[in-house]
Amino acid sequence: MRGLVVLLTLTCFANAQHQALIDYLERRLLAIEDRISLWHEQTARYASELRELKQQMVSQLETLDKEKETLRTNLDGVGTRVDRVERELDYLETQNGAQPCVDVDDKLIEQEVTLVKEKQKAKYSKLSDCSDMISSIKAMKILKRAGGPKGTWSKDTSRGSGKIYIFNGTDGDSIYEFTSVQDFSRSPGMTLSKNLKLPSAWSGTGHVVFNHHVYYINQVEEIMVVKYDTKSNSMTDSAVFPVKDHVPVYGLTPGTVMDLAVDEEGLWAIYATRQNERHISLAKLDANSLDIEQMWDTSCPTENAEAAFVICGTLYVVYNTQQPGRSRIQCVFDVNDMVTNEDAPLVYFPKRYGAHSSLKYNPQEQLLYAWDDGYQILYKLIMKKKLEI
Template structure:
């Protein structure tokens, strides 16, 4: 699908100095969890919101809300019904709302925590059932990602199994531009987006093995180690607010600091 969105073109103007992650540093193990699968999230947009939300397992209808990292480690939480059953571990909390995939459908939900209002976005021509996952290891069909440019939706095309990325407009809750990375979903373990670049891990989630600059529409030459082999990496998300990677790795939630950026090297 051609990349012809005007908003993406506008963003390219501010992308004159592209950046890549060189490595991850300062790993921090935050807590051990009961479930192998799940997502833990802080709001990627609201600067002073220290709440943490946890969606346990790869399917459910409630999330746990913690007031702070201290409450999270002390297991002091309230339950929030998000109105529909979610699927996978690709959720994101952004600007007061939880974005998630409604199980069994080609639909993305935006649930606002304060108003409890639910908005939906239907994605045609996207894989969304019958175990044809975007990310097999975490049983995820859709992944919502936030970076310095806003929100993105990562999914797999039902035409050729390629990994697709759509730019999400928050005001209209719609996709304004599509990017086809042409990278097959069968080679992907997990994925995240930072500074306009999509990073994809190998099938064992040990290394970042593929990267694609979404604003330039080109693969970039970068690989780096992520984690030792073994266990399930259920969640891998970047937060532009603190430039940390959030992980749910083999039943533990962890934080990694993103190392300083470097100049992008394009592959032709």
């Protein structure tokens, strides 16, 4: 009897513990269900907020796209107006006479008087009847961008030859030859070119191509002009330029100690010396023998000069600023005394990328082949007669 009571007691106690465990588990499940329900509510709220944020972002992006298109339209309009203003400035600037580009002091006046007397004693004997001079720049064409910031490109001036020659950089021993401007224009980089290995290194940006010959500057201890035949691929002549103490001819292009130029009358050398380092000098060369025919000291300063070229025996010096802006022809020198610096028009070049490292004139086309911060540019010139000024 006592055993039965004990068994019943234990059974009741076990049932009570089991019920308590069930009650505990039910409470925990209810708590978990409450949390799951809360998570569902929060997830739904977050999803709704994300959808609203996405709609806001889409709306803002659409607004930004509209504003971007409006801004692009406005910028196009501003660019058009700026181009119009620059053309008007070009026109107005070409109507004004060139400002004197020399320091007026007693020494300079004495030097100019001396130069005038020397010219009267030895007049230059013209090789042609060319009497053209620049009136203005008609058009500019940016052909492509190939090569480094500085370089030279030139077209063979001989009739019937359309070959283009590229001097990439300011030193090297090879150049690139293209059969035409069109081939150069459509060539990816220099891939369509023929590589010409020169017999010696070239330096600076003062090289030209004339009558199937490349004339380039070799500088080691002395300045040497080298003549290279593009048909036979051989050096035909070379000559040491008989002037001591060379200095860079252009203040803004210090890598160019001498600049060669070609015009209707042949081959020229543009240079500067320590004895006359403030001003540019000019020499007429015999294209066949490389002999110097005559030399002149000009009144054109080397300071802030970036490039120069010769047309019909007239030297045109192009100036700029230390922070590249609009280049301008600000000083001229005519070996035949037909053009004075005061009478020559002040010609501005259209705004470009940086500064010219070279300007090469082609007399057959009346074009300037320019190298500007790696871009190859063509300038079409408008001419007038010297006697009309």
